[in-house]
Amino acid sequence: MIPVVPPKSNRLDPWEYDRELYKKRNEVERLFRRLKGFRRIFSRFEKLDVVFLAFIYFAFIVEGSAVGGIGLVLKDDVFRRSAEIGYWLGEGYWGRGIATEAVRALTEYAFVTFDLCRLHAGVFEWNPASMRVLEKAGYTLEARHRKNVTKDGETIDRLVYALVRPSD
Numbered sequence: 092m093i094p095v096v097p098p099k100s101n102r103l104d105p106w107e108y109d110r111e112l113y114k115k116r117n118e119v120e121r122l123f124r125r126l127k128g129f130r131r132i133f134s135r136f137e138k139l140d141v142v143f144l145a146f147i148y149f150a151f152i153v154e155g156s157a158v159g160g161i162g163l164v165l166k167d168d169v170f171r172r173s174a175e176i177g178y179w180l181g182e183g184y185w186g187r188g189i190a191t192e193a194v195r196a197l198t199e200y201a202f203v204t205f206d207l208c209r210l211h212a213g214v215f216e217w218n219p220a221s222m223r224v225l226e227k228a229g230y231t232l233e234a235r236h237r238k239n240v241t242k243d244g245e246t247i248d249r250l251v252y253a254l255v256r257p258s259d
Contacts, residue, residue, distance in 0.1 A: 151180075151193070158184050161193045163201055173209045174201055178224075185220065194228040202256050211253040215242060225252040 159180035230252040
């Protein structure tokens with residue numbers, strides 16, 4: 092995956108960028124503005140902020156603090172029609188349907204905006220609440236990658252949930 096606006100390798104000044112890649116960054120920003128049409132889905136939050144890096148990321152801001160976020164990593168080359176989603180939510184906001192609503196919204200946004208045929212997400216084996224979020228959003232369990240992740244000093248399984256775009 093390439094950064095959205097990488098500097099030219101032969102640049103003279105740090106502010107000199109490749110015009111074509113800069114245009115692509117602007118296209119991503121326009122796509123975000125289109126997301127504002129999904130306001131009904133994100134109506135629980137005072138505002139929706141986005142950070143453009145090598146992926147698309149949305150932060151949920153409540154009373155000036157980030158309480159959660161959700162992101163979409165677009166793949167390239169032979170995986171260009173697949174993307175990975177990831178999300179987090181502060182413990183004080185668990186059990187309110189926020190994560191499920193956000194996954195549904197990002198899923199709809201991804202399929203409407205990009206030429207994707209598949210979205211997937213990885214879940215730690217000890218996180219049944221996250222598994223339930225994905226199941227309620229229409230994702231199904233595809234795989235169990237045994238001893239795939241090391242978190243807090245423990246090597247655990249990673250479960251992969253996926254959703255294939257419905258046939259047109």
